[in-house]
Amino acid sequence: MPELRKDPIIGRWVIISTERSKRPSDLLMEKNRFRGGFCPLCPGNEDKTPAEVFAFRESNTPANGPGWKLRVVPNKFPALVIEGAMNPQQQGIYEKMTGIGAHEVIIETTDHTANASTLSPLDFKNILFAYLQRITELKKDGRFRYISIFKNYGEIAGASMEHPHSQVIALPVVPKRALEEMSGAQTYYQKNSRCVFCDIVAQELKSGERIVVENEHFVAIEPFAPRLPFETCLLPKQHISSFEATDTALFSDMADCLSLVLKKINKALGIPPYNYILHSSPTDNSDNGFYHWHFEIIPRLTKVAGFEWGTGFYLNPTPPEQAAQHLRDTVID
Amino acid sequence: MPELRKDPIIGRWVIISTERSKRPSDLLMEKNRFRGGFCPLCPGNEDKTPAEVFAFRESNTPANGPGWKLRVVPNKFPALVIEGAMNPQQQGIYEKMTGIGAHEVIIETTDHTANASTLSPLDFKNILFAYLQRITELKKDGRFRYISIFKNYGEIAGASMEHPHSQVIALPVVPKRALEEMSGAQTYYQKNSRCVFCDIVAQELKSGERIVVENEHFVAIEPFAPRLPFETCLLPKQHISSFEATDTALFSDMADCLSLVLKKINKALGIPPYNYILHSSPTDNSDNGFYHWHFEIIPRLTKVAGFEWGTGFYLNPTPPEQAAQHLRDTVID
Numbered sequence: 144m145p146e147l148r149k150d151p152i153i154g155r156w157v158i159i160s161t162e163r164s165k166r167p168s169d170l171l172m173e174k175n176r177f178r179g180g181f182c183p184l185c186p187g188n189e190d191k192t193p194a195e196v197f198a199f200r201e202s203n204t205p206a207n208g209p210g211w212k213l214r215v216v217p218n219k220f221p222a223l224v225i226e227g228a229m230n231p232q233q234q235g236i237y238e239k240m241t242g243i244g245a246h247e248v249i250i251e252t253t254d255h256t257a258n259a260s261t262l263s264p265l266d267f268k269n270i271l272f273a274y275l276q277r278i279t280e281l282k283k284d285g286r287f288r289y290i291s292i293f294k295n296y297g298e299i300a301g302a303s304m305e306h307p308h309s310q311v312i313a314l315p316v317v318p319k320r321a322l323e324e325m326s327g328a329q330t331y332y333q334k335n336s337r338c339v340f341c342d343i344v345a346q347e348l349k350s351g352e353r354i355v356v357e358n359e360h361f362v363a364i365e366p367f368a369p370r371l372p373f374e375t376c377l378l379p380k381q382h383i384s385s386f387e388a389t390d391t392a393l394f395s396d397m398a399d400c401l402s403l404v405l406k407k408i409n410k411a412l413g414i415p416p417y418n419y420i421l422h423s424s425p426t427d428n429s430d431n432g433f434y435h436w437h438f439e440i441i442p443r444l445t446k447v448a449g450f451e452w453g454t455g456f457y458l459n460p461t462p463p464e465q466a467a468q469h470l471r472d473t474v475i476d
Numbered sequence: 477m478p479e480l481r482k483d484p485i486i487g488r489w490v491i492i493s494t495e496r497s498k499r500p501s502d503l504l505m506e507k508n509r510f511r512g513g514f515c516p517l518c519p520g521n522e523d524k525t526p527a528e529v530f531a532f533r534e535s536n537t538p539a540n541g542p543g544w545k546l547r548v549v550p551n552k553f554p555a556l557v558i559e560g561a562m563n564p565q566q567q568g569i570y571e572k573m574t575g576i577g578a579h580e581v582i583i584e585t586t587d588h589t590a591n592a593s594t595l596s597p598l599d600f601k602n603i604l605f606a607y608l609q610r611i612t613e614l615k616k617d618g619r620f621r622y623i624s625i626f627k628n629y630g631e632i633a634g635a636s637m638e639h640p641h642s643q644v645i646a647l648p649v650v651p652k653r654a655l656e657e658m659s660g661a662q663t664y665y666q667k668n669s670r671c672v673f674c675d676i677v678a679q680e681l682k683s684g685e686r687i688v689v690e691n692e693h694f695v696a697i698e699p700f701a702p703r704l705p706f707e708t709c710l711l712p713k714q715h716i717s718s719f720e721a722t723d724t725a726l727f728s729d730m731a732d733c734l735s736l737v738l739k740k741i742n743k744a745l746g747i748p749p750y751n752y753i754l755h756s757s758p759t760d761n762s763d764n765g766f767y768h769w770h771f772e773i774i775p776r777l778t779k780v781a782g783f784e785w786g787t788g789f790y791l792n793p794t795p796p797e798q799a800a801q802h803l804r805d806t807v808i809d
Contacts, residue, residue: 145556145575147649155652158555158575222491222791223478235679236672237700242478242491291787301781316480319488320788339569346568367570420786439786447780448634453753453772454624455653458555 148368152327152339157368157457170372170412170444170461183219184306186253192216196247197276199269213269214250215277215311221246222312229286229315245281245313249273255306258296258414259405262307268398270309274421275394277311278387282426287313289321289425292386297416300443317425324422325434332433340435341382343367348380353463355407355470360393361400363440365463365470370451372444372461373412373470375404378437385429386421386436401438403475408442411473416443479795481701485660485672490701490790503705503745503777503794516552517639519586525549529580530609532602546602547583548610548644554579555645562619562648578614578646582606588639591629591747592738595640601731603642607754608727610644611720615759620646622654622758625719630749633776650758657755658767665766673768674715676700681713686796688740688803693726694733696773698796698803703784705777705794706745706803708737711770718762719754719769734771736808741775744806749776 146159183191189207197215204210217225223244231240251270252262278290294309295302302308317325331339347353347364355363355375363377377400383389389397408417423429423436451457479492516524522540530548537543550558556577564573584603585595611623627642628635635641650658664672680686680697688708689696696710710733716722722730741750756762756769784790 144560147573147575149571151569151571153652154655156649160555160575222493227477234700236484236675237679238482238484240480242480242493289787291789293781293786295781299779301779301784314489314789316489318787318789319486320786322487323788342569346570367567418781418785422786441785446632446634448626448628448751451634452751452774453626453653453755454622454651455656456624456647456651 150368153323154327155455157370157459159462160460161462178305182255182306184250184304184308185255193219197273213273215273216248218246218248243286243315247277247311249309249311251307251309257307260409264398264402267402268394271394271398275387281313286315287426289314289317292421294419299416300418321425328433338382338433338435340378344380353467355467356400356403358396358400360396363400363404365467369459369463370457371441371459373408373442373466375440376437377401377404377440378435382435384431384434384436385424388430404440406475407470407473410475411470412442417441483701486656487660488788490703490792492795493793494795511638515588515639517583517637517641518588526552530606546606548606549581551579551581576619576648580610580644582642582644584640584642590640593742597731597735600735601727604727604731608720614646619648620759622647622650625754627752632749633751661766671715671766671768673711677713686800688800689733689736691729691733693729696733696737698800702792702796703790704774704792706741706775706799708773709770710734710737710773711768715768717764717767717769718757721763737773739808740803740806743808744802745775750774
């Protein structure tokens with residue numbers, strides 16, 4: 144029988160199909176096609192991007208030339224503009240403001256053809272440290288209330304450049320999804336005096352059936368009520384409300400966990416297009432008892448149709464217990 | 477400068493790009509490919525579907541044979557099952573229940589290759605009457621709290637069969653998006669003693685800049701803060717809280733408006749994949765002062781990437797004023 148399951152944080156119901164459940168081989172798996180051509184993110188083309196705002200470089204190499212290992216540059220075609228006033232305006236019942244914000248590209252490696260399977264845990268650690276550096280830096284600008292970090296891999300997942308990169312968008316407003324999660328977590332906290340994510344971690348560690356990867360400080364699980372097949376949540380075992388509040392001593396474990404999850408997804412699903420998104424507390428409430436930062440990882444294996452769009456009600460053909468089992472059984476040498 | 481705009485009902489912010497704004501010809505336009513092969517929805521194959529639950533037929537033609545103009549059948553592979561008890565269960569912090577519900581297919585026409593451009597306003601009127609009949613019928617089952625009606629056109633938009641059809645899903649819970657809209661509209665009503673949608677209609681009719689089609693009883697607009705290019709909202713001008721509460725005398729106007737909007741979208745955008753979704757009040761609160769039923773129409777022209785998934789914050793490259801102007805200028809003979 145199909146099951147209706149409810150997300151314990153934001154209350155979203157999903158349908159988990161157990162009878163016609165789909166195995167990885169039944170799922171849409173459009174391969175990532177490399178398009179080739181000139182790449183402004185490759186070494187030697189540093190003058191084709193805006194000037195770097197951060198980099199890991201060999202000693203004594205000057206900014207905006209070769210010698211880097213990872214580089215952060217403003218997006219050449221930003222969704223938001225960094226200069227100016229917000230200028231909020233009311234037009235009858237409508238509200239708008241100028242699209243002030245930061246939009247940066249984190250060039251994760253010099254290797255144009257790299258992917259999560261070829262990058263080392265140390266590469267991942269550098270990427271995660273770059274996230275930390277950008278959040279810390281952008282938080283100093285008092286206009287920004289939320290800093291979103293995400294990665295699109297593959298055309299299907301929205302990547303317009305194929306060179307491995309993540310993106311940072313700093314926003315003057317808190318996005319709807321973040322508000323929903325904060326609100327759901329706060330309600331749970333008021334009722335139970337505990338963080339809902341901490342309770343999820345405890346219950347999942349006890350049952351084990353939805354765990355994908357676990358180490359001392361981090362765990363990756365398939366959520367109880369996932370919207371999409373192989374949707375995965377990676378979070379610290381201990382309560383940490385924002386990414387930037389994480390002790391840097393934990394970054395090795397974090398990198399190992401993220402690296403292993405993505406390598407398993409790549410191996411099990413044939414290097415699928417995917418997105419991952421950092422969920423963290425807003426800048427002005429980054430230390431609290433109720434919210435718990437995490438990465439949401441979404442392989443893009445199925446199409447999202449009208450029903451999902453219109454209702455927020457997802458039909459997921461793969462039970463998370465099966466997906467977790469499959470990823471646990473996928474061995475990375 | 478890019479603009480941040482806020483949806484007045486659910487409070488979602490979107491970024492409207494005004495500088496790099498995209499014209500229809502710049503947008504992804506993957507053509508709908510006809511795959512051919514056997515079609516269980518075509519006339520003559522009535523025995524390949526479950527028995528019909530409703531049809532418009534020529535006089536004296538028996539059910540489940542030829543002679544129909546429109547036919548409603550249970551989905552052969554339903555997302556939810558109609559028989560059984562809901563059996564709600566708690567598993568620690570998680571909640572689930574059996575996936576009880578109805579899942580039906582509305583076969584809109586006998587013509588396998590028809591689309592919105594070839595169907596007449598009278599065909600649309602029949603389709604809309606079929607929606608009304610199914611809602612009225614399914615509401616009699618006290619287990620169903622929400623009835624979702626939607627259409628996926630084209631593979632990209634999630635259609636798995638190419639014969640023109642809509643779908644009905646009756647649910648034992650109210651989906652998240654419906655709850656959000658109800659809650660936003662209720663808050664506005666408590667503050668202003670007016671329906672927020674009625675206020676939107678009044679403001680849009682006055683300004684005219686986002687209107688696509690208008691007749692005596694219906695209007696189609698590009699919303700002030702749309703997530704996606706050419707997203708369109710069709711609603712009755714007068715306050716009606718649920719689809720089934722609409723006077724049948726208004727169905728000709730409704731059909732004319734829906735038919736014309738879809739024909740304009742098809743002509744302007746080259747018969748794109750699209751979804752439309754009926755948004756209406758839950759079954760147990762179908763007559764209220766604050767919610768106003770509408771169709772949400774979404775041409776699927778751009779890819780949804782990690783940022784949108786993770787934040788609920790959309791980057792829309794086409795200002796709705798430009799989209800509305802373009803659709804107004806698209807003449808249907």
